[in-house]
Amino acid sequence: MAMAYISMGEAHRRITDFLNRFSDAISSQDGASLKPLLAVSSNSPLLFSIADALNVFQDWGRLLKQAERESQQLGEILAPHLRCIQSHRIGRFVDAYVSFEKSANAFLQEFRNWETAWAVEAMYMVAHEIRVLAERADKELSSMGKNPEKLQGAGSFLMKVFGSLAGKGPKRVGALYVTCQLFKVYFKLGTVHLCRSVIRSIETAKIFDFEEFPSRDKVTYMYYTGRLELYNENFIVADQKLTYALVHCNSQYEANLRMILKYLIPVKLSVGILPKMWLLDKYNLTEYTNVVKALRSGDLRLLRQALQDHEDIFLRTGVYLVLEKLELQVYQRLVKKIYIIQKQKDPSKAHQIKLELIVKALTWLEVGMDIDEVECMMAILIYKNLMKGYFAHKSKVVVLSKQDPFPKLKGKPVSS
């Protein structure tokens, strides 16, 4: 290994160099040069070389003493930080995380005292790193059969960071970044309900002006809150948020666009807006292709098939329940098609559709539904305002309104 070739002198030099750079960055309040020194998980050559040096020069604590002499706080940040770098290098992620958390806490302590926002970028890095390291540590923990709890710990640390940023000072612009890191943690942990408090303070606190935040963070924020709205089936708001994210997302980041579309498409489908097929192809969202086709053609069987085929994906992303509800729109489409065909044959009687016709169509689609169920579905279509008209039980006929019998959703979800 490479580290074997490092001489003690070289290791010594590297470590002192690192320590100097670190303390210089802080004393000169140079956030840009501080930032890379904190990026433990980035696999940067710089940190690799430091890690190797640390492994060679085991007595690095002695070197640290000097730094400590200058400032005790600095020592409290650096000692665990170096330990973290060292542990991370040899793949001991739990140790790395524990050390990093110590270092991060010490850093946060200092960060609170800095009135200007010079270190915000560095704090971003800390927030990012602690999350990434926690994820790795958790992976290690669960592979050992232990309770993965570090991500949770990272979450509470991030909350503290949020608290230090949510003030009137110039550092407040950093709050949204931390919020997004928190979202990531909470989504991963499945504790999305915890997002609410952060969202509330972002959206209601007077200290925050949403437009003031960096657009990168705004997009991320909108993406996550849009997803939350989707889960709650608030389609209109979800549509707004995800659309905002899509529009403001840097178009170079196709992966990000795809992620946004993954949730935006079901939202749009729910409010009756179908995407073009090329869009699905371009972003490789083919799981939606058949869903969209089914909606266009009124093919209930195709919809059910598509749902079944991609059940795991849809369940994982949490859009399954949303897609399931598209069934009603498919029924509507089907009836509408029958209506159109009837109209072509005999316009005068087109607004009366015999129930048995619909049953026949469904049987043809191999959807096993008897007449009661179909009658029920027609009643529901009328009830939910997907069809205008009424159902005559005695004659088993759907009587459609002559004006706009199949109202379009026009961006509004099916009424419940």
Next chain:
Amino acid sequence: MAMENQRSEQIPGVDPNSMEKCPANVASQGHASVVVGQCSWPSSNEQVSVSWNYGANNGLENSTSLSSVHHYDPLRDSAGSESVHTGTASYPSASSNLAATNTSQDYAGYVPYSSSSYHYGYGNMEYQSNYYGYAQQAGYASYQQAGASPNSGAAYQSQSSFQNTGSYAAPTSYSGTYYASGNQMAAGYPNNSYWNGVSAGGYPLQYSNYSSSDTHSAPSASLAGAGSFPYQQDCNQWSVNYGTSMSNVNYTFEPGNIVNGTVPSTTFPVQSAIGGYSYASSQPPPPGTTSWKRDLGSSDLTSTKVQTDVIARYSKGIWEEKPPAAQNYHPNQNTVQFQIPLNSKPIVHENHAQSDKTTSPQGASLSLQVSSNIHVSQPFQTVATVDARRVSKMQIPTNPRIASSMTLGMPKLDKESSTTNTTAKPAYIPVQVPKPTNHVPSNDDTDAVIKMGVFPPTVRAYVERCFSRCKDDTQRAANKLMLSEIIAKAKEDGSLWTKNWDMETLFPLPNSASNAADQNTLQHIIPSMPKLPSRRIKSRWEPIADEKLDDKVLSVNHDTTKNISWAEKMNGSRMLENKDNGWKATKFYLTQQQTQLSNTTQRPLKKPRITDNLNITENGDTSSDSDKEQELTRHYSTAIALANSPEEKKKRENRSKRFEKAQASQVDVKLFKPKGSPVGNLYLRRASAMLLAKNYDDRSSRAVEDIDWDALTVKGTCQEVEKRYLRLTSAPDPATVRPEEVLEKALHMVRSSQKNYLYKCDQLKSIRQDLTVQRIQNELTVKVYETHARLALGAGDLPEYNQCQSQLKRLYADGIKGCHMEFSAYNLLCVILHSNNKRDLFSSMKSLSSDAKLDDAVKHALAVHSAVSSGNYVLFFRLYKTAPNLNTCLMDLHVEKMRFEAIKCMSKSYRPTIPLTYITRVLGFSSLVQTGDCEVKDANGLEESEEWLRAHGAVLIVDNSGEMQLDTKASSATLYMPEPEDAVAHGDTNLAVDNFLTRAT
């Protein structure tokens, strides 16, 4: 219902005063809820919580110093303090709470005396005059918390009223406490190096409260008579203050000493006088600023002699001051009397008499009062044991300012107290003062030595004297041995009662512990000696101890730093220490107790020791810095104390009597048997495990694995198949827990029982409880939960079902076999139908394995889901009719909602009418399974559906052919969801949960 039962059962318990205790539940589940009991006092019960806190607090402290046994010599103490002070100890123990409370209050008020004051406390004396004046003006009520006080508002009020003096008496029954408390309390003081370290954190807080308490005091004074004094607020404040003032009165209860039959023997109020009260002015200066403290420190360092002088001087001062004080108190006494009636009957008279005396100009009157109280307490002694425990936990907050260094020491009532009362005292004082250190500790040892039987008070005094010479534990241990021998001898040759013990010479003590090797050997030699924690040896207290008396003793220089470091160390190693000491000490005490028990037959209840010891054990821990931590510890200590209290045991016994036959209760009785009883050991073992558990909580760094969970697990011995469920309020008693085989039978019994759901639910819950406390997790467990879940579903008892379901989920995840699929389906249905949370739904859908999706029940559940999500009522009711297992039961709860949705939908989309027969069929009223469109006429179903439709505001008409039709247009405007008529809160006898739950969803 169940709850009520429980309560009522407890009441008959032990205490004539109908003191009821709700012991904490330290179930193996790990909840420790500290509920304290309530006294059934006529007066209001407000305040329970507050008082409880005190109690808890105290418990904490007490428990802390388990490891160190301190002896306190009341004689000396009283002399030294000059002010009389008597052992308060007897009171708390003796009485049921109230008596104890009262007495202690009195004392507190009058003579807040602390042994600690010897050391540095003398300085305080100076301020006494201030104190008095102050007291008069402000009329501070010192809050005393005796066991009783928490419960009854009355106690509080009275306290407030008569305790104008405002010193706190904290009756801590366990002698061991002394040190601990001192440590803890004093910690806040910067000057006070002795105390260092323990609870420094608290100080500022307390401080701030000072002023507020002042303001309060005024009202309290005025209201005192009325008894309507808003004591709640005060209480809180006091509690806060308490820490600051650090006056601690330790009471020791000695069951053994019933000398006169009426007079409880030992009492030693240990009041560590700390800065707070020294301030004459109402505005307390910041801690450490006052000059007197410094004096104290210096006096300490220099020599005992100085101290002595100081003491003498001050003590005189005290005496002078007293008269006014006495006057002051007089009015208060009335209150005391008032309280007493509440507590106990006979005492009142005596009290009156005493109060008369109080009026006398002499300071002595104070002591008189005390004695009267003692009398009061006496009758209760039997009960007292129970209370003592509680009392011990109680902290009596003192108004720091007021708390003077006066102590009421009534060492032995008869002789000593009389001395105390007379003016002769002052002369006495200087001599005895030098011994402060040992005073406190000695008591315990005294107890240990004397405890077996009735002894003349003089013997006791002698023993105490002996112990007071001891400088450290080693000596004490040796002392104890020798004393036991001497006493035994005296007993044998009959000189016990004839000998003039007062004149008896003290035997030479072995050299003090300055030599570590000596110590060790000593410890080896003395088997019964508990291993004392190292801290004890290092304690600051030792050096001060009688240089005069014991020339051989090297004066150990305990300086501040040492002490501090000790404190730190203690913090660090607390856990470890506790492990050791807690164990040993507990054991040791047990032995003690047991011997005691075996030796004495006269005394009805001898349990208190155990509890005491436990408390003391806990004390090792007192040194927590944060309030939070303290609270936690308190919590646990209380819990433990409760769990092991005699009261609790008695209750348990009762319980077992109820549930089991004589045989079972015999097992229980074993608990009371001395030594070696496995059951008793089990308790101890469990208790220590709990301690560990507690410690775990304190320091999260300790791994859970370190807790001896096995020790907490019970192996049941009960053979009774049927057992009512009673929520555990303490550690489970093996005698009432059924082992697995019996539980199996019990399950079978429930399954085949013809009784109603309530009965079965109760039985199943008790089975579940027994399984839980024995940590049985196997197929039987699964069966029990499954049975219960099914029954609950059948009865529509969703909450109970949910409990079972969550347990089952865990058990299945552990790979224990059962009807996993069936319950996955239930779970799914539950989420689909009764939860609005979409995330829950898809997470439970996500968690379904592909195998599960092939299961009929699960498929059915999924089909129900899609019917519900699309609103397909036809499908829903079809599934309803064909549901496997108990899926129907879960769907039942959703039927009403679904029907209403359906009828709303129909009314909107159908025109002009819908035949009733159709509605009956699709909405599942018909009992027949519908097939296609063959309309089966089902008269019952029709009737039912018509009734339902009308109840929901539908408009029904009869058409030309005579068929009933729903007029959809008219109905759409008039439909409504009626309020469920018989909706009741859960728990009604008919279990009308269906409606209740339907509405809830």
